[in-house]
Amino acid sequence: MASTVTGQHFVSGKINANGRIVIPAAIRLQMGIKPGDSVLMEVEDGVLRMETHRARIQRIQREIAQYCKPGLLASDELIAERREEARREEEELERDRAERNRWAKVDQVA
DSSP states (O other), rough: OOOOESSSSOOEEEOOTTTTTOOOOOHHHHHHHTTOEEEEEEEOOOOOOOOOOHHHHHHHHHHHHHHHHHHHHOHHHHHHHHHHHHHHHHHHHHHHHHHHHHHHHHHOOO
């Protein structure tokens, strides 16, 4: 499980018979990984990507931030949207009731 640093960005290592590999201390330090931490791993285009839960959350927050409006909480926006939707639904129900009442009057006359 020996690993050697070959430059600032690349580290080589060997996988042992049990499928384990040692993450060098410099990389663990850079990633903020401590003993007992769990990490998330995924393979994309044949490349193993590993990140801590904290790093994944921070990355997703950065990605989502571009869609957020400054000074507006997403929860407030969702509540406002739901209230508007409820208002439109109520208007539609009122129109349906009025239409049924008109037809009921027509049936009574006939």
